[in-house]
Amino acid sequence: MKVTVCIGSSCHVKGSRQVVETLQQLISDNNLSEKVELAGTFCMGKCQQGVCVNVDDDFYSVTPDSAAYFFEENIKAKV
Amino acid sequence: MGVRKFDTKVQHLKYKVLREVARHAWNDTLLDNLLSIPETIAPGKTPTMRCCVYKERAILSERVKMVMGGDKDNPNVIQVIDIACDECPSAGYEVTDSCRGCLAHRCEDVCKRGAITFDQNHVAHIDKSKCVECGQCAKVCPFTAIINRKRPCQNACKVKAISINEDNAAAIDNSKCIQCGACVYQCPFGAITDKSYILDVIDMIKKSENNQKYKVYAIVAPSISSQFVYAKLGQVIKGLKELGFFTVIEAALGADMVAQAESQELAEKGFLTSSCCPAFVQYIKSAFPDLLPLVSHNLSPMAALAQYIKKTDKDAKVVFIGPCTAKKAEAQLESVKPHVDAVMTFEELQALYDSKDVDITTLGEDVLDNASYFGRIFARLGGLSDAVAQGLKEQNIEFDLKAIACDGIEECRMALLKKSKNVLDANFIEGMACVGGCIGGAGCLTHGEKNKAEVDKYGREAFEKTISDAVAILK
Numbered sequence: 001m002k003v004t005v006c007i008g009s010s011c012h013v014k015g016s017r018q019v020v021e022t023l024q025q026l027i028s029d030n031n032l033s034e035k036v037e038l039a040g041t042f043c044m045g046k047c048q049q050g051v052c053v054n055v056d057d058d059f060y061s062v063t064p065d066s067a068a069y070f071f072e073e074n075i076k077a078k079v
Numbered sequence: 080m081g082v083r084k085f086d087t088k089v090q091h092l093k094y095k096v097l098r099e100v101a102r103h104a105w106n107d108t109l110l111d112n113l114l115s116i117p118e119t120i121a122p123g124k125t126p127t128m129r130c131c132v133y134k135e136r137a138i139l140s141e142r143v144k145m146v147m148g149g150d151k152d153n154p155n156v157i158q159v160i161d162i163a164c165d166e167c168p169s170a171g172y173e174v175t176d177s178c179r180g181c182l183a184h185r186c187e188d189v190c191k192r193g194a195i196t197f198d199q200n201h202v203a204h205i206d207k208s209k210c211v212e213c214g215q216c217a218k219v220c221p222f223t224a225i226i227n228r229k230r231p232c233q234n235a236c237k238v239k240a241i242s243i244n245e246d247n248a249a250a251i252d253n254s255k256c257i258q259c260g261a262c263v264y265q266c267p268f269g270a271i272t273d274k275s276y277i278l279d280v281i282d283m284i285k286k287s288e289n290n291q292k293y294k295v296y297a298i299v300a301p302s303i304s305s306q307f308v309y310a311k312l313g314q315v316i317k318g319l320k321e322l323g324f325f326t327v328i329e330a331a332l333g334a335d336m337v338a339q340a341e342s343q344e345l346a347e348k349g350f351l352t353s354s355c356c357p358a359f360v361q362y363i364k365s366a367f368p369d370l371l372p373l374v375s376h377n378l379s380p381m382a383a384l385a386q387y388i389k390k391t392d393k394d395a396k397v398v399f400i401g402p403c404t405a406k407k408a409e410a411q412l413e414s415v416k417p418h419v420d421a422v423m424t425f426e427e428l429q430a431l432y433d434s435k436d437v438d439i440t441t442l443g444e445d446v447l448d449n450a451s452y453f454g455r456i457f458a459r460l461g462g463l464s465d466a467v468a469q470g471l472k473e474q475n476i477e478f479d480l481k482a483i484a485c486d487g488i489e490e491c492r493m494a495l496l497k498k499s500k501n502v503l504d505a506n507f508i509e510g511m512a513c514v515g516g517c518i519g520g521a522g523c524l525t526h527g528e529k530n531k532a533e534v535d536k537y538g539r540e541a542f543e544k545t546i547s548d549a550v551a552i553l554k
Contacts, residue, residue, distance in 0.1 A: 012448055042326050
């Protein structure tokens with residue numbers, strides 16, 4: 001599974017660093033580092049909906065507050 | 080165009096040529112109109128710049144060639160337009176008619192070479208075969224009657240790469256030139272200029288088919304905060320996307336990466352010079368090759384960030400936009416070529432906007448926020464040293480930093496000279512070839528007192544406050 005978080009300017013000011021840090025932590029806590037590849041990208045062209053996250057080809061809009069829930073629902077549950 | 084966008088009329092002329100060529104390039108009409116561009120810019124029969132319109136147009140043709148990449152056989156990105164060189168007086172020290180034929184003869188007394196003689200009217204003359212251009216006579220003359228006739232280009236070139244050729248035009252010694260562009264900015268006739276690669280940029284954008292085939296990324300140097308001051312920075316960024324760039328990223332994020340890595344490297348090695356300024360690095364290569372091992376092995380912020388972008392998107396095309404002519408040469412280095420596809424200056428960006436009639440003052444504001452305060456202040460002298468100090472602190476590295484920030488290539492030379500003799504009281508050299516740092520770059524639209532304050536203000540506005548937070552996102 002490949003999880004791509006947008007780290008472009010617009011998402012950055014909406015908290016993409018916190019999203020990345022939360023996901024990094026949870027992936028490691030759940031021993032999923034082998035199965036989940038976390039990557040960055042500089043724009044997904046959907047700046048209004050940031051923080052933009054792709055899980056494989058599916059798009060999600062995530063906030064720093066919803067990152068943990070997003071992990072449970074869309075990463076841990078599907079991996 | 081009510082707002083003054085450039086420091087000089089030479090820049091404005093250069094801009095007009097860039098804009099015309101770019102306009103045709105966007106419309107695929109460049110080949111058909113190549114020969115008519117000079118007349119478009121210098122119409123009519125009355126000359127406004129030179130002796131006649133024909134000479135003006137001949138020079139403009141040469142300028143068009145420079146916009147199209149210049150002389151391919153000359154590897155230097157800085158090139159002299161021979162016919163534009165006005166062959167300025169270059170006689171060195173001369174006595175002018177202000178000499179009153181006084182009794183004191185201080186000039187004669189101070190001259191250690193006995194080069195001063197007097198005619199029957201007691202007026203001083205300088206014997207060129209004896210004069211060593213020390214300038215003492217000019218200093219002591221109470222009538223300031225002795226002046227130094229030096230060409231502005233030679234005066235600007237502190238690395239002494241400019242000489243005068245057999246045709247009395249300026250000639251650049253490529254083995255000494257560091258591409259800093261000081262001569263480009265200082266030549267009052269615009270006879271020395273930097274080659275442009277904007278046609279490559281336009282081609283890249285067009286062939287991307289709205290960033291569908293591949294994406295074109297713009298990296299902007301932090302000194303952009305002191306430029307385009309007639310608009311808001313957010314509008315400058317929006318304008319880049321209007322031109323067709325996929326997205327815009329701060330070179331300052333690359334600077335954060337460099338600051339972190341460079342502070343580690345410094346602590347390991349005990350002594351380092353910076354590697355961010357390509358003109359400074361080129362100067363070490365040409366004038367102090369023995370010191371090359373002491374240059375930081377980090378890529379420059381531009382190259383480091385471009386490399387990272389291509390890691391996230393292997394088909395990406397990356398264009399760096401900054402104040403610097405030397406970056407154009409850096410992008411041609413084997414170590415940088417794979418990462419950076421083209422380099423352009425702020426001057427060229429202004430022309431690009433206007434070639435597409437993008438009036439940035441009418442646009443909405445976009446966001447530019449990737450880096451920390453420390454990455455952003457790389458744009459001005461001392462910022463790099465501050466960032467390395469911060470990098471050491473944040474990573475809890477025990478190292479007694481003693482930095483020297485060199486303001487312009489002459490100060491760089493002094494520090495390097497001392498280092499080569501082992502008498503430099505510092506363990507880190509921040510080398511900035513331009514006075515003031517990057518904000519003094521030849522590719523800036525304007526150079527002014529306020530620019531440093533603008534950069535600092537922009538630094539304080541950064542969303543991330545520390546280097547580690549800014550780079551955390553990249554891991």
